[in-house]
Amino acid sequence: MTYSRFILLSIRNFIFHTKPKLRFLSTVRPIYYESVSQHANNVALIDHSSSYTYGQLYSVARKLSRRLVPLCQQQQKSTDDTLDKTSVQLGVLCPNDASFIVAMWASWMVGATVVPLSLQHPPASLAYFLNDAKCRGVIVGDDRGNDLMKTTLENNSQIDIPVVNINKKNLSTKVTPEDINDDLLLSTTIDRSERSNALIIYTSGTSGKPKGCVLTFDAVQAHVDSMVKAWRWTKDDVILHVLPLHHVHGLINALLTPLFIGARIIMLPHFDASKSWEHLVQPGFDKHITVFTAVPTIYSKLIYDYDAKLVSRPQTRDFVREQCSQMIRLMMCGSAALPESIYRRWYEISGHSLLERYGMTECGMALTNPLDGERIPGTVGRPMPGVVVRIVRENAMSPTGYETLVEADSDNTKVEIKNTDEPIEGELLIQSPTLFKEYWRKRNETRATFTVDGSFFKTGDICRYDPEKNVFSIRGRQSMDIIKRAGYKISALDIERILLEHKDILECSVVGIDDSALGQKIVAIIVPKSLNNITNLTIDTIRQYSKQYLPNYSLPDSIIIIDHIPRNAMGKVNKKELARLAV
Structure with missing residues (x-):
């Protein structure tokens, strides 16, 4: 034992006291390395059941990783030439608590790529994600996950993978800093590079089924570094986490960034307006919330709860505003456009001008209003650190396929259109170290989403630059x-495919209609097979039917029954015209 410890200490001294050029170039320090090594005894997470230090989370993750090793050693059999036979993907189906962090870290420790899954997804969706990602196993964190996976496997014979359970009792493990340091040394020698895959996050596309967006470790790290710099995260920050963990906003912005810097996370199992208010103004902990980030729908619900329960008492109003304005340093909003009515009302309640920013799964956070200085409602500020954006229009003669109208980074803006003070509008392109690597096993789709020379990502969003205010705003897709409903990016085509399977539906088209609370609401325009038989085509029956195949946030909010869907001379549906019928 003494000899082994001597060897470990000698190796550690070699690594940390030699010149950088002698470092092991085939390895990469895990994203959790600094926080665990420097803040092992600090509280990392407080969830619905307990609090956990960085050391506890790490120790339990290491124990779980040993159970995952056999899954990674299995030989992958596939004739698919788009699949790297050495790659290992593991699904993570855990609730919003410590189990998710443990599962994610443990997967990375054994060299696996994490595929975040949601307990909101129906079995059919889970089966698709697991099969498409070629997952070798699924890590579950509670009984709900177990039951959901049991149903998924029973109903989908093509999937036969093991389910690994996290033992919550082990989360109380005591561990010494010395043990953590020795163990950290071993965990950093996995043969992985910065370009290795860290995450596959499924996101809806404009056609076909959901695509797996592959993020490498260097993209995730660049994403985190950019947010730390732009929003000045420190280890003294405390964030209230109320977001889903299978999307970038909840996973990278609100979880990996504070974990990287050594901050503290207070995580609710799901968003609850009353409980959120309790944490925002009456923490009951030794540290107050300093950072909060959410989607417009959550702010809308918080406002509704405030107006229903708190606004009638003047002393309470003053207390809420004082606590929020003096104790919380940053409140952000993203994932959907923020209505100005919510922006203004939230300022009245909390004293905070919400920091609105813009990002996508494929590119991370790209634009942000300033941490200091004026935040203009309806805009998304300027590029994040390290990001270059362009506003363009198509030009087949250009090497990129586009003509650049505006190019900007966080400090400078170059306007190519001469002698104009008018706002400039066009498609938004992004170049950034945070860009995704590829759509999982979809080479053509990946190529199509970049410019011809591969240098810029095409967002598909229309962006406007205001030369007078020197800010950008997103005009729509x-x-x-x-x-974009309640912070989720939803494919209308996915919903249409499900509805067209209904026995009483002949045709349908799904559109998004602007909504002050949701951002957009989902409207299904339906042509029945018989106008004399529409008793089964009510919003309630359609939602109940769709629940079998779609998550709750993708269910139609309303339906319209018509006798035919208008099409142009080419037989195509003009959804802009169709959307006017739904207003």
């Missing part, structure tokens, strides 16, 4: 087939 080029495609009507992506709906």
Whole structure:
């Protein structure tokens, strides 16, 4: 034992006291390395059941990783030439608590790529994600996950993978800093590079089924570094986490960033307006909330709860505003456009001008209003650190396929259009170290989403630059087939495919209609097979039917019955015209 410890200490001294050029170039320090090594005894997470230090989370993750090793050693059999036979993907189906962090870290420790899954997804969706990602196993964190996976496996014979359970009793493990340091040394020698895959996050596209967006470790790290710099995260921050963990906003912005810097996370199992208010103004902990980030729908619900329960008492109003304005340093909003009515009302309640920013799964956070200085409602500020954006229009003669109208980074803006003070509008392109690597096993789709020379990502969003205010704003999507509802990016085509399977539906088209609370609401325009038989085509029956195949946030909010869907001379549906019928 003494000899082994001597060897470990000698190796550690070699690594940390030699010149950088002698470092092991085939390895990469895990994203959790600094926080665990420097803040092992600090509280990392407080969830619905307990609090956990960085050391506890790490120790339990290491124990779980040993159970995952056999899954990674299995030989992958596939004739698919788009699949790297050495790659290992593991699904993580855990609730919003410590189990998710443990599962994610443990997967990375054994060299696996994490595929975040949601307990909101129906079995059919889970089966698709697991099969498409070629997952070798699924890690579950509670009984709900177990039951959901049991149903998924029973109903989908093509999937036969093991389910690994996290033992919550082990989360109380005591561990010494010395043990953590020795163990950290071993965990950093996995043969992985910065370009290795860290995450596959499924996101809806404008056509076909959901695509797996592959993020490498260097993209995730660049994403985190950019947010730490732009929003000045420190280890003294405390964030209230109320977001889903299978999307970038909840996973990278609100979880990996504070974990990286050594901050503290207070995580609710799901968003609850009353409980959120309790944490925002009456923490009951030794540290107050300093950072909060959410989607417009959550702010809308918080406002509703405030107006229903708190606004009638003047002393309470003053207390809420004082606590929020003096104790919380940053409140952000993203994942969907923020209505100005919510922006203004939230300022009245909390004293905070919400920091609105813009990002996508494929590119991370790209634009942000300033941490200091004026935040203009309806805008998304300027590029994040390290990001270059362009506003363009198509030009087949250009090497990129586009003509650049405006190019900007966080400090400078170059306007190519001469002698104009008018706002400039066009498609938004992004170049950034945070860009995704590829759509999982979809080479053509990956190529199509970049410019011809591969240098810029095409967002599909229309962006406007205001030369007078020197800020950018998002005007909407080029495609009507992506709906942004309650912070989720939803494919209208996915919903249409499900509805067209209904026995009483002949045709349908799904559009997004602007809504002050949701951002957009989902409206299904339906042509029945018989206008004399529409008793089964009510919003309630359609939602109940769709629940079998779609998550709750993708269910139609309303339906319209018509006798035919208008089409142009080419037989195509003009959704912009169709959307006017739903207003």
